[in-house]
Amino acid sequence: MPREYVLHRTRTALGRTIGQPPDPAPPVRLRIPEIDLEARIASLFAEIRNLAGKTHRAASPADARAYVAALVGERSAVASNAPFLRECGIADLPTVRSGIANAEELRALCADAEFGITSADYALADTGTLVLFSSQQEARMISLLPPVHIAVVQSGTILSGLDELLSREPLPAERSSSMVLITGPSRTADIEQILVRGVHGPGEIHVIVV
Amino acid sequence: MTGAQEQKIRQTLDDANLQLAIYTATGRLMSHRKAAVAEDVLPDFQELRTQANLLKRHAIENLDHYLEQFESQVVAHGGKVIYARDGAEASEFLIDLAKKKGARLMVKSKSMTTEEIDLNERLERQGIEPVETDLGEYIMQLAHERPYHIVAPALHLTRYDVADLFTRKLGVERETEIEKQTKIARAVLRQKFLAADIGISGANFLVADSGAVVIVTNEGNGRMATTLPRIHVAIAGIEKVIPRAQDLAVFLKILARSANGQHITVYTSFLAGPRREGEIDGPEEFYVVLLDNGRTRLLADREKRQSLYCIRCGACLNHCPVYRKVGGHSYPGVYGGPIGAIITPQYLGVTHDPWLPFASSLCGACAEVCPVKIEIPKLLLALRSEVVQAKLRDTQSRIERLSFRVWAWAMRRPRIYEMLGFMGSALLGGEGWIRRLPKLLSHGPLGAWLSQRDLPRLPARSFRQLWRARRKAGEN
Numbered sequence: 001m002p003r004e005y006v007l008h009r010t011r012t013a014l015g016r017t018i019g020q021p022p023d024p025a026p027p028v029r030l031r032i033p034e035i036d037l038e039a040r041i042a043s044l045f046a047e048i049r050n051l052a053g054k055t056h057r058a059a060s061p062a063d064a065r066a067y068v069a070a071l072v073g074e075r076s077a078v079a080s081n082a083p084f085l086r087e088c089g090i091a092d093l094p095t096v097r098s099g100i101a102n103a104e105e106l107r108a109l110c111a112d113a114e115f116g117i118t119s120a121d122y123a124l125a126d127t128g129t130l131v132l133f134s135s136q137q138e139a140r141m142i143s144l145l146p147p148v149h150i151a152v153v154q155s156g157t158i159l160s161g162l163d164e165l166l167s168r169e170p171l172p173a174e175r176s177s178s179m180v181l182i183t184g185p186s187r188t189a190d191i192e193q194i195l196v197r198g199v200h201g202p203g204e205i206h207v208i209v210v
Numbered sequence: 211m212t213g214a215q216e217q218k219i220r221q222t223l224d225d226a227n228l229q230l231a232i233y234t235a236t237g238r239l240m241s242h243r244k245a246a247v248a249e250d251v252l253p254d255f256q257e258l259r260t261q262a263n264l265l266k267r268h269a270i271e272n273l274d275h276y277l278e279q280f281e282s283q284v285v286a287h288g289g290k291v292i293y294a295r296d297g298a299e300a301s302e303f304l305i306d307l308a309k310k311k312g313a314r315l316m317v318k319s320k321s322m323t324t325e326e327i328d329l330n331e332r333l334e335r336q337g338i339e340p341v342e343t344d345l346g347e348y349i350m351q352l353a354h355e356r357p358y359h360i361v362a363p364a365l366h367l368t369r370y371d372v373a374d375l376f377t378r379k380l381g382v383e384r385e386t387e388i389e390k391q392t393k394i395a396r397a398v399l400r401q402k403f404l405a406a407d408i409g410i411s412g413a414n415f416l417v418a419d420s421g422a423v424v425i426v427t428n429e430g431n432g433r434m435a436t437t438l439p440r441i442h443v444a445i446a447g448i449e450k451v452i453p454r455a456q457d458l459a460v461f462l463k464i465l466a467r468s469a470n471g472q473h474i475t476v477y478t479s480f481l482a483g484p485r486r487e488g489e490i491d492g493p494e495e496f497y498v499v500l501l502d503n504g505r506t507r508l509l510a511d512r513e514k515r516q517s518l519y520c521i522r523c524g525a526c527l528n529h530c531p532v533y534r535k536v537g538g539h540s541y542p543g544v545y546g547g548p549i550g551a552i553i554t555p556q557y558l559g560v561t562h563d564p565w566l567p568f569a570s571s572l573c574g575a576c577a578e579v580c581p582v583k584i585e586i587p588k589l590l591l592a593l594r595s596e597v598v599q600a601k602l603r604d605t606q607s608r609i610e611r612l613s614f615r616v617w618a619w620a621m622r623r624p625r626i627y628e629m630l631g632f633m634g635s636a637l638l639g640g641e642g643w644i645r646r647l648p649k650l651l652s653h654g655p656l657g658a659w660l661s662q663r664d665l666p667r668l669p670a671r672s673f674r675q676l677w678r679a680r681r682k683a684g685e686n
């Protein structure tokens with residue numbers, strides 16, 4: 001059996017026996033700086049803009065809705081089922097489809113839509129990152145298939161960085177089968193190291209903080 | 211070294227455009243890395259390297275434990291783990307799976323491990339179509355070449371090469387604008403993603419406490435391949451396992467920075483099992499193939515097992531003066547550069563490619579930049595001595611043996627030894643640099659060697675003479 005073969009060879013190579021407990025692991029290293037909300041928002045926006053992403057600070061949910069409405073205009077969009085999008089009134093903008101729970105239907109919609117609108121579970125200030133867990137509220141495809149991704153984020157979810165995220169979510173797998181970190185628009189530099197945005201994922205990203 | 215390799219090296223050295231391409235590309239990656247790990251940007255970079263090294267060492271020294279923990283976590287989340295002794299077994303699993311599920315088309319996210327086991331060829335032979343989806347890898351697949359660089363597979367091609375290739379293989383009109391070329395590839399591959407039955411990925415990390423596969427990409431192909439097809443299969447070397455999800459706080463900070471200077475890649479996917487109850491999308495089946503393929507052999511070597519810490523950032527390639535001259539296709543196997551020079555002969559056995567450990571100037575640049583602190587030059591030296599010992603046993607150079615015999619013979623005869631020394635200093639003394647040796651010696655390989663090197667002048671009086679003079683003075 002390959003399993004027994006590989007494990008046996010591994011143990012023999014290391015001089016270990018079946019079921020032997022591991023040596024004590026090096027302690028976890030997480031460094032969480034104290035940064036106030038304003039500074040976190042400033043850093044998040046600066047990082048996203050650095051990556052050619054667009055940012056907007058919305059004074060109210062209504063402001064966020066107006067911003068999204070202006071962006072989308074008459075074009076087609078798919079919004080996730082996140083309650084916050086509903087609260088902002090974004091899910092019921094005229095050209096926005098929302099409330100889809102069937103994968104096949106969602107896939108067909110996302111393949112044609114020009115905008116994908118999601119919320120985010122967290123944002124990371126020091127790298128300009130959005131964190132999305134796959135769930136009933138957030139499908140994976142919406143932030144992936146359409147050429148433009150709009151994320152509407154609550155300011156309270158902005159963390160200082162990866163270390164704070166992993167201290168809040170020490171076991172992401174307990175919560176979802178998929179946690180994805182998104183940092184800027186999809187990009188490549190595979191031909192002559194020239195930067196091109198929008199390869200497989202969205203080439204444009206807008207982050208709105210309410 | 212085979213004739214073909216020698217030819218490849220010669221070709222690369224003679225091709226001025228290629229030399230420029232390698233030099234600029236690696237140079238750019240180097241300067242981006244430098245900026246991203248600078249003291250004011252990432253003050254604790256050295257600490258992170260140390261921690262990464264400790265974590266990798268711990269994971270490797272207790273590998274069986276973490277493999278079993280990883281496996282039980284994958285199972286707990288509804289996935290399956292398959293062990294494969296070699297590439298044939300890993301491919302067989304995929305081929306069987308494809309047959310069972312009636313799958314013909316597989317999309318692949320970038321994975322050096324699948325390159326290592328020639329997965330594409332094996333699948334094609336069974337009538338399965340594997341499609342590379344990373345832009346660089348896709349170009350390489352169309353060109354029937356192997357990746358030129360761990361993180362920049364098509365580093366050696368220009369937009370004009372790509373234009374020709376796309377016209378020839380995709381039947382599109384010739385397009386030399388890079389942005390438009392990317393659009394062409396996006397459109398072709400989008401259809402493949404939507405039609406594929408199975409998505410294959412590698413793994414940058416396997417997280418033991420979560421049963422998760424972590425994949426980092428910039429283009430989004432890693433997400434596409436693990437979101438759209440019904441089945442996701444990750445193929446990873448057993449050495450990729452790390453203890454805890456929280457350890458990613460260390461590794462994710464140094465991986466992209468060391469590779470190309472990004473602070474973090476655009477997408478990091480943390481995937482644990484198939485789609486769950488209530489989740490809207492994601493694969494219905496989730497498999498992880500754990501590949502040995504020579505790794506347990508390497509593990510048995512106490513000193514060299516640290517080469518399994520490698521996180522494939524490519525920094526050691528960019529900083530290697532040898533790689534920067536000979537390029538990625540001059541190395542046998544898929545892993546080029548200093549780390550390739552170490553792991554290739556170990557995966558395949560040292561006598562397979564006895565010249566590889568010598569393809570380095572041991573300048574130490576690789577060890578200085580390696581984010582997990584692998585002592586690359588030390589390992590290369592150890593491998594060299596293994597190769598040399600193997601050679602000594604049978605074909606030690608006759609000249610070397612002969613000259614040692616002459617020297618040993620002379621040593622046992624002090625008068626003659628002294629006389630030889632005296633002759634030497636007469637010949638080379640005064641302004642007598644070795645370069646001025648008789649014309650006779652300045653031809654061929656010896657001439658080439660001497661053209662770059664000097665011997666210091668021999669002292670006018672030898673140690674023996676000084677010793678005697680001292681003794682005499684002491685007696686008086």
Ligand code: SF4
Binds near residue numbers: 521527
């Ligand atoms: S050996 Fe170190 S520097 Fe080289 S690719 Fe591996 S991790 Fe990067």
